[in-house]
Each structure stands twice: as structure tokens, then as C-alpha cells.
Amino acid sequence: MARIVGIDLGTTNSLIAYMDGDAPRVITGRHGRALVPSVVAMTDNGLIVGDPAKEHLVRNPERTVYSVKRFMGKSLEDVAEELTYFPYKLHEQGGVIRIQIGEKTYSPPQISAMILKELKLRAEEHLGEEIKKVVITVPAYFNDSQRQATKDAGTIAGLDVLRIINEPTAASLAYGLQKRTQGIIAVYDLGGGTFDISILKLKNGIFEVLATNGNTHLGGDDFDRKVANLLLKEIRSRYNLDVEPYLDTMQVVRLEAERAKIRLSEERKTPAVIELPAGKGEFRFELTRDQLEALTRDLVEQTIGPCRLALKDAGLQPPEIDEVVLVGGSTRMPLVRQRVQELFGKVPHSELNPDEVVALGAAVQADILSGGTQNMLLLDVTPLSLGIETMGGVMSPLIRRNTTIPASAKEMFTTYADGQTSVDIHVLQGERELAKDNRSLARFQLKVPPLPAGVPRVEVMFLIDANGILNVSAKDVRTGQTQSIEVKPSSGLTDEEVERMISESFKFAAEDLKARQLIEAHTEAEAILKATEKALGLGGHLIGADEIASIKASLAALKAARVTEDHRAIRARIADVEKATHHLAEVLMDSALKEALQNKKLSELP
Amino acid sequence: MDQTQKTPTKRTELQMARSMCWHCQSEIHGEYFCVQCVKVQPVSKELDYFTCLGLPRLLNIDTDVLETKFYELSRVFHPDFFQNKTETEQAISLGNSALLNTAYRTLKDPIRRAEYLVQLEAGSAKDIRTSPPADLFEEILALQEDLQEFRSAAPGQDPGHMEDLRARLKTDREALERRQQDMESRLLELFTKWDSLQGRAEQDDQLRTEKTAVLTQMRALLSNRTYLRNIVNDLVETIG
Numbered sequence: 001m002a003r004i005v006g007i008d009l010g011t012t013n014s015l016i017a018y019m020d021g022d023a024p025r026v027i028t029g030r031h032g033r034a035l036v037p038s039v040v041a042m043t044d045n046g047l048i049v050g051d052p053a054k055e056h057l058v059r060n061p062e063r064t065v066y067s068v069k070r071f072m073g074k075s076l077e078d079v080a081e082e083l084t085y086f087p088y089k090l091h092e093q094g095g096v097i098r099i100q101i102g103e104k105t106y107s108p109p110q111i112s113a114m115i116l117k118e119l120k121l122r123a124e125e126h127l128g129e130e131i132k133k134v135v136i137t138v139p140a141y142f143n144d145s146q147r148q149a150t151k152d153a154g155t156i157a158g159l160d161v162l163r164i165i166n167e168p169t170a171a172s173l174a175y176g177l178q179k180r181t182q183g184i185i186a187v188y189d190l191g192g193g194t195f196d197i198s199i200l201k202l203k204n205g206i207f208e209v210l211a212t213n214g215n216t217h218l219g220g221d222d223f224d225r226k227v228a229n230l231l232l233k234e235i236r237s238r239y240n241l242d243v244e245p246y247l248d249t250m251q252v253v254r255l256e257a258e259r260a261k262i263r264l265s266e267e268r269k270t271p272a273v274i275e276l277p278a279g280k281g282e283f284r285f286e287l288t289r290d291q292l293e294a295l296t297r298d299l300v301e302q303t304i305g306p307c308r309l310a311l312k313d314a315g316l317q318p319p320e321i322d323e324v325v326l327v328g329g330s331t332r333m334p335l336v337r338q339r340v341q342e343l344f345g346k347v348p349h350s351e352l353n354p355d356e357v358v359a360l361g362a363a364v365q366a367d368i369l370s371g372g373t374q375n376m377l378l379l380d381v382t383p384l385s386l387g388i389e390t391m392g393g394v395m396s397p398l399i400r401r402n403t404t405i406p407a408s409a410k411e412m413f414t415t416y417a418d419g420q421t422s423v424d425i426h427v428l429q430g431e432r433e434l435a436k437d438n439r440s441l442a443r444f445q446l447k448v449p450p451l452p453a454g455v456p457r458v459e460v461m462f463l464i465d466a467n468g469i470l471n472v473s474a475k476d477v478r479t480g481q482t483q484s485i486e487v488k489p490s491s492g493l494t495d496e497e498v499e500r501m502i503s504e505s506f507k508f509a510a511e512d513l514k515a516r517q518l519i520e521a522h523t524e525a526e527a528i529l530k531a532t533e534k535a536l537g538l539g540g541h542l543i544g545a546d547e548i549a550s551i552k553a554s555l556a557a558l559k560a561a562r563v564t565e566d567h568r569a570i571r572a573r574i575a576d577v578e579k580a581t582h583h584l585a586e587v588l589m590d591s592a593l594k595e596a597l598q599n600k601k602l603s604e605l606p
Numbered sequence: 607m608d609q610t611q612k613t614p615t616k617r618t619e620l621q622m623a624r625s626m627c628w629h630c631q632s633e634i635h636g637e638y639f640c641v642q643c644v645k646v647q648p649v650s651k652e653l654d655y656f657t658c659l660g661l662p663r664l665l666n667i668d669t670d671v672l673e674t675k676f677y678e679l680s681r682v683f684h685p686d687f688f689q690n691k692t693e694t695e696q697a698i699s700l701g702n703s704a705l706l707n708t709a710y711r712t713l714k715d716p717i718r719r720a721e722y723l724v725q726l727e728a729g730s731a732k733d734i735r736t737s738p739p740a741d742l743f744e745e746i747l748a749l750q751e752d753l754q755e756f757r758s759a760a761p762g763q764d765p766g767h768m769e770d771l772r773a774r775l776k777t778d779r780e781a782l783e784r785r786q787q788d789m790e791s792r793l794l795e796l797f798t799k800w801d802s803l804q805g806r807a808e809q810d811d812q813l814r815t816e817k818t819a820v821l822t823q824m825r826a827l828l829s830n831r832t833y834l835r836n837i838v839n840d841l842v843e844t845i846g
Contacts, residue, residue: 162689163686203673203677204677206677206680206681208677365686368686369686369689370689370690371687371689371690374687377677377680377681377684377686378686379680379684403707403711404707404710404711405707406685406700406703406704406707407704407707407708408701408704408705408708463700463704465685465700466684466685466686466700466703
């Protein structure tokens with residue numbers, strides 16, 4: 001069985017992890033960082049992802065996409081309120097959001113696929129093997145469209161998504177594995193863009209989700225926005241300057257707001273510094289934790305309602321929760337911890353890195369699927385009720401929220417007119433009474449034989465699989481014949497669109513590779529220039545003048561090559577510098593060794 | 607003498623859909639996996655939830671035993687363990703798991719359990735309609751009127767009158783809640799009665815008549831209880 005890896009595809013950051021023996025491990029990149037910022041930039045040289053793309057947020061705001069997870073499986077109408085906050089342009093096509101970058105448009109799954117590919121590459125470099133099969137996590141409160149969009153993203157990235165699992169439950173797997181906990185736990189997961197609460201029962205390796213609730217549009221992004229708005233207001237009043245038209249400065253403000261917020265988890269006050277446009281100079285502002293808490297208290301409060309609902313659905317009172325586990329970067333905020341502690345009446349656990357625990361859990365689930373871990377089993381639930389529209393525009397639930405998945409429900413359909421040949425079925429998800437207030441998942445036409453009204457009997461099976469994704473099948477009860485149903489998702493990509501995006505992604509792959517190689521060459525050139533100049537400073541006196549001259553010449557050549565876009569030329573010059581400095585490196589090593597020995601007393605030597 | 611009467615047989619294994627393995631056609635005697643080819647077998651769709659979870663058709667259930675059995679069968683059928691198997695096996699695992707989950711959810715909750723049993727024993731699974739308790743008919747009519755008036759009251763309505771209305775609704779709510787609890791304890795009595803009837807060795811007309819009577823009483827109680835619960839929910843939503 002080929003290796004299966006686990007991916008946390010986050011709003012702000014993404015990670016990839018695998019099972020190393022019997023412990024899950026996140027894969028770090030070249031610079032030792034496990035987090036890959038979920039940012040994609042379209043440069044003139046192609047596409048870049050992660051840390052280097054983050055730099056383009058300010059340089060190239062209209063062509064740099066961040067927080068794309070907020071748009072997964074959504075229509076433009078769903079996100080209308082927050083559109084003004086994003087520097088890139090959005091429109092809609094076939095019920096799916098498209099992100100306009102230059103001449104081209106991309107669907108959110110396509111952008112997510114770019115992030116997934118980056119993670120895939122990282123894992124392949126680390127593990128030295130091709131990665132095809134993955135488990136991807138999603139917020140527990142993601143609906144069918146959002147889950148399907150995530151699966152599509154995997155398919156577009158050329159991955160076989162074996163399982164979509166919920167982030168809080170993934171976290172519980174990692175937590176349970178490490179702590180060997182038994183009993184009832186609550187996982188409070190406040191990430192960059194989403195909030196989930198899940199209540200689980202852990203018993204002899206079974207992780208049974210009792211209830212889940214949340215808000216897929218509430219997270220760190222919203223906290224940043226509150227701080228950013230305060231800064232913008234302050235700039236306006238102090239300088240009479242509207243920053244909104246300056247997309248690059250808007251990004252500077254957003255990023256500075258995020259940094260200040262993060263610092264305020266440790267400190268009581270922190271400066272925010274912003275270089276203003278239009279020659280207005282530098283804006284300095286001191287933000288206090290009290291101010292931050294006053295700004296964001298209502299957001300934290302919005303997480304409490306879902307927690308209460310989840311408790312109610314699980315039939316539990318707060319004291320019956322044995323342990324509370326915090327997940328997601330936003331749970332580092334003292335105010336969040338304090339509120340969670342107040343609600344559950346116990347100190348929440350935060351020993352596991354809240355940024356990594358979800359990816360670690362995904363790796364555990366991947367290992368279960370590959371047959372490695374056998375004693376653990378996750379029994380998850382569907383977060384939202386599934387139903388169909390019935391007479392008078394009413395939602396008639398078939399599978400209630402918090403039902404353990406896989407879950408199925410059967411419904412019998414017949415005709416109301418003689419000779420009627422089809423029945424329209426509208427599938428909904430949500431908790432509201434009226435069909436129109438719920439999310440429309442899909443519509444399809446059931447084919448029925450032309451018979452007198454009421455005679456045909458077609459049984460439709462609605463099945464929510466272990467991914468929380470709906471499958472529909474139908475059977476004519478009279479003939480026993482099954483019929484395949486083409487379900488048109490209300491806001492999702494059709495199969496043909498996904499196919500097209502896969503082929504496009506291969507077409508762009510060559511271009512993207514070029515961009516990646518160039519970035520890597522640039523990064524390496526920077527590093528070697530810095531290191532060589534330092535080495536010359538330290539050991540210049542230890543080598544001859546000729547050697548110094550040849551090293552300096554090789555450095556000059558590299559500096560000249562660095563500004564080009566030819567990664568091969570840059571690589572060649574890097575090799576030249578390495579050759580020229582080979583002796584210097586040896587000399588420095590020797591002297592360092594001597595120095596180390598000199599600093600020791602004789603008695604300390606072996 | 608009725609020779610065809612069956613005594614409830616105790617089975618440790620589930621009844622499977624076919625007596626023949628779908629894959630290698632070997633004979634199957636209720637095993638989850640074919641003895642010959644080790645392929646998972648589909649659970650019969652006609653299987654009742656009690657049998658599915660290896661329990662006798664009783665109403666007082668040890669929920670710990672139920673949970674243990676559910677976990678045990680989840681470990682057998684969950685799709686997680688069929689990832690490397692063929693598509694057919696994956697589909698069987700999915701179907702079996704979905705059925706198992708429904709069975710567990712139904713039996714875990716005493717009300718759902720009772721409703722299920724009443725329908726099961728009735729043969730052609732007739733729905734339990736919700737209906738008001740006959741003796742409360744007048745009160746409920748009056749209450750519905752009050753509720754309607756309270757809901758449609760304009761903001762400027764006489765506050766004194768509105769307070770009276772609210773107080774009346776609150777009293778009604780408390781009375782109905784007490785009645786609901788009363789019904790639930792009567793249901794529990796019937797649970798015990800049913801279980802003792804199920805335990806009787808002799809299978810005669812007398813027993814059948816008694817069983818039918820218990821089922822009829824339960825059906826009426828369940829239907830009234832659901833009706834009351836809906837009204838109480840309405841009241842809670844309206845007056846808090």
C-alpha cells in the first residue's frame with residue numbers, strides 16, 4: 001500500500017504530515033518551518049505559493065490570493081459582506097465564485113489545488129517518493145458543497161483524496177493518541193477563518209463524536225479586520241488620509257494588524273508601525289491588549305452559542321466534560337482561553353501545538369486508512385440536517401444533524417398526475433423550517449415510467465458517506481431497476497469543469513516549475529552571498545590576496561546573475577562561488593576547531 | 607396448537623443478506639465474512655435493529671451493552687477498514703455501517719426505541735401519528751388560542767393583558783410538562799410489562815392478546831407525548 005499523508009488545508013496556513021513509525025510528524029520545508037502560508041501569487045514568471053508568495057501580498061496585492069478557504073463551495077451572494085476586504089476581484093460563474101487575476105479566472109478549488117501541490121512537493125522531497133493518496137481536513141461545520149469543493153481541489157492537484165475528515169476530530173485523534181485519554185472531551189477549534197466545537201467520547205480507541213457545531217465564517221481573519229479597522233480609522237483622523245484606494249498599504253495594515261494581535265497574546269501592549277502612502281511618512285500606534293479585547297469580545301462571544309448548542313445536542317452539561325482541548329492559532333489569545341475556561345469550568349489543554357495538531361491527526365487517520373493503525377476508529381457525525389423540499393416550500397429533514405456517518409435515509413416518491421414522467425427533487429442542508437432559508441445542495445430529476453398518478457414508486461436513497469458527502473441513488477420499486485442520477489450541485493464545479501481544471505493544471509505545471517526553480521535559485525543565491533561575505537570578514541586574513549580576489553570576482557558574477565530570470569545561470573554562478581570558497585571554508589573550519597580547543601582547559605580535553 | 611409459532615432465537619451473529627457469498631458462492635451461515643474467501647457480506651436490509659445489535663426484542667436495554675456491541679460492530683464494518691478492498695466490498699461496508707448507525711441511534715433513545723418496536727410489531731411499519739390526549743382536548747384548544755393571540759400581538763397592546771396572557775401560558779406550559787413526564791413514567795411501566803411478556807415461555811392466544819394491548823397503549827402514549835412535546839417546544843420558543 002502506497003503511503004497516505006495527512007493535509008491540513010487551512011485558511012491562513014497549511015501543513016502536511018505523515019506517520020513516522022507510530023508517531024505522526026509534520027514535514028518542514030527548507031527553512032525548518034512546518035507552516036506553508038495559504039497564499040498564492042501569480043507573478044509574471046508563473047505561480048508561487050507559500051512564504052515567497054506572502055511577500056507579494058504587499059508588492060502585488062491584486063494578483064495575490066489569500067484566505068481562499070473562505071470562498072470554497074460558496075456563491076458570491078454568500079460572501080457579499082466581506083468582498084470589500086479583498087484586493088483581488090471576484091465574480092461568479094455557474095454558481096461558483098471565480099477569482100480574477102489578470103486575464104485569467106480561477107475557481108477557489110483551483111487556487112487550493114496550487115497550495116496542495118506545494119505541500120505534495122514538500123512531502124515528496126522529504127520522503128523521497130511520489131505522493132498520490134491523501135487525507136484532507138475540513139472544518140467540522142463545512143457543508144456538503146464546501147466538502148465537495150475541497151475534494152475537487154485535491155482532484156485538480158492530481159491527488160486521490162481518500163478521506164475528508166473534520167479538523168476538531170483530527171485534533172482529537174492526535175491528542176488521544178498522545179495522551180491515551182478516556183472520557184468526554186470538547187475540542188474548541190478557532191482557526192484563521194472558521195470556528196468548530198466538537199464533543200467526543202473516547203473509549204478503548206473509539207473516538208465517537210457526540211455533537212458538533214460551529215461557524216464557517218468566524219476566525220482570526222475577523223479579529224485582524226477589527227484591529228485593521230481601528231488602525232484605518234486612526235490614520236484617517238490623524239492624517240486625513242483614506243488608505244482604502246492603496247491596495248498595497250491595505251495589505252500592510254492587514255498584516256501589521258495580524259502581527260500586533262499575535263504579539264498581544266504575550267504582551268500587554270505593542271506598537272503598530274505602518275509606512276503611509278502619499279508621502280505621509282510613518283504611522284505609529286500603540287495597541288494594548290485591553291483595546292484588542294474590547295474590539296474582539298463580541299467575536300469571542302459568537303463562539304459560545306455554538307458550544308452551548310453542541311452540549312445540548314450531546315445531552316451534556318459543562319461539568320460532564322472531562323477535558324477541553326484547544327486547536328487553531330486563534331486559541332492563543334488570552335481572552336479566548338478565559339472564555340472557554342469560564343464556559344466549561346476547567347482549564348483547557350494547550351500542550352499540543354495548536355497549529356500542528358490537526359495535520360498530525362490527519363496523518364493518524366491516513367495511517368488508519370492504510371491499515372497501519374488498527375486500534376483507533378473515528379465515528380464522526382454530519383454537522384447539518386439533510387432534507388428535501390416538500391409541498392409549500394418546506395424543508396423535510398431526512399437525516400438529522402449530529403447523526404453518525406455513514407448515514408442513510410430512504411424516501412419513496414410517486415407522481416401526482418397521470419402519465420407524469422419525472423419528479424423534481426431539491427436537496428437541502430440546514431436547520432431552518434423553510435426550504436429557501438436552507439442551503440440548496442442539489443437538484444435532480446427522477447425519471448418515472450408514464451403511469452396513472454400515484455402508481456409509480458421510486459425509492460431514493462440518500463447516503464452520507466464517511467467524508468460527510470452526499471450520494472444519491474434511486475430504484476424503481478416495481479421493476480427493481482436502479483437509475484443513475486445526475487446531481488447538479490447548486491454551488492459547485494461540475495465534473496466536466498473539474499476535468500478541465502485538471503488538464504489546465506498540467507498545462508501550467510511547466511510554467512510553475514520555472515517560477516519555483518527561479519525562486520529557489522534566488523533564495524539560495526541570497527544565502528550564499530551573505531554567508532560568503534561573512535566568511536571573508538572572519539577569515540580574509542587567513543588566505544592569500546589572489547584567493548580573495550577570485551572569491552570577490554565570483555561574488556560579483558553571482559550578483560549580476562541574481563537579477564536575471566535564468567535559474568540555470570544563477571545555479572552555475574552559485575557553483576562557481578562554492579568552488580572559489582572551498583579553501584576558505586576549510587581554513588575557517590580549522591581555525592574554529594583550534595579556537596574551540598584553546599577555549600578549553602587541558603583537563604576538559606578527552 | 608400452533609406449530610409455526612417461533613420462539614425468539616438468540617443469535618450471536620447477524621443475519622446476512624444471502625445464504626451464499628456474493629463473491630465465491632460458498633454457503634454463509636450468518637458470518638460477517640465469508641469463511642472461504644474472507645470477503646465482507648452485506649447485512650440484510652430487512653434485518654430488524656434489535657437483531658442487528660445482537661439484542662433480544664426488549665425495551666429495557668443496558669445502554670453499556672448496547673454501546674459495546676455498537677463499537678464492536680463498527681470495528682468490523684466501518685469503511686476505514688475497507689480502503690484497500692474492492693469497490694464492491696467498500697460499498698457493502700458503507701451500507702452495513704449506515705444500517706448499524708441507524709440501528710444504534712434508534713435503540714439508544716428510549717422513546718425512539720419504543721416507537722420502533724411498536725412499528726416493528728405492527729408488521730407493515732405504520733407511522734405513529736401525533737394526536738392530542740382526548741381528555742386535554744378543550745384545554746389545548748384554549749391554549750392554542752392564547753398562543754396565537756400572544757404571537758400576533760401588536761407592540762402597543764395593553765401590557766397588563768399581555769402579562770396575564772404570558773402568565774397563563776407559563777402555567778399551561780408547566781402543566782403540560784408535568785403531564786409529559788407522567789406519560790413517560792407510564793411508558794416505562796409498559797416497557798417492563800412488555801419485557802416480562804417477552805420472557806414468558808408459553809406462546810398462547812392469551813399472551814398475544816396481552817402483548818397487543820401493551821402495544822396499543824404504548825402507541826397511544828407515544829402519539830400523545832409527541833403532540834405535547836411539540837406544543838411545549840412551541841411554548842418554550844414563544845415565552846421562553
